[in-house]
Amino acid sequence: MSEDSGKEIEELLPHRAPFLFVDEILRADKEKISARHVFSQGEFFFKGHFPQYPVVPGVILVETLAQSGGAGLRKLGLLGGEDLFFLASVDKVKFRRQVRPGEEVRCEIENLRVSSRMIKQAGKAYVGEELAAEAEWLCLVSPGKPA
Secondary structure, eight states: OOHHHHHHHHHHOSOOTTSOOOOEEEEEOSSEEEEEEEOOTTOGGGGTSSTTSOOOOHHHHHHHHHHHHHHHHHHHTOSOTTOEEEEEEEEEEEEOSOOOTTOEEEEEEEEEEEOSSEEEEEEEEEETTEEEEEEEEEEEEEOOOOO
16 A cells, blocks of 8 residues: 555545555545455454464455445545444345455445435455455444544
């Protein structure tokens, strides 16, 4: 991740390491958002999640999708600068491929419904051209300033 990309992501999301899973927004428009993240060997969860055969936990892949969607919306100006968004529901989750240390995940997000109070999105996570995970989620938007 370049220094410029890292600064932009930190302006777009309240999340911080070790729980920040977006390196760069590749595309953002009202219909679709694309983002990427490389899961480095040093990610905190690899030490305990199948240490002999480390894989990214499914819940982290879902979080990566949701963070990518939120960062894209904020980049578009569709979320207020201090608004926070929290997962309220996750549906239609399917894991298709393991994600291993060092692999880059590309998230392709579709905006299903966006308002000042809620966000409904669907997304797919790819490693190369292989589908790794897919889900739909709902986030509730809360005005506020991160601590």
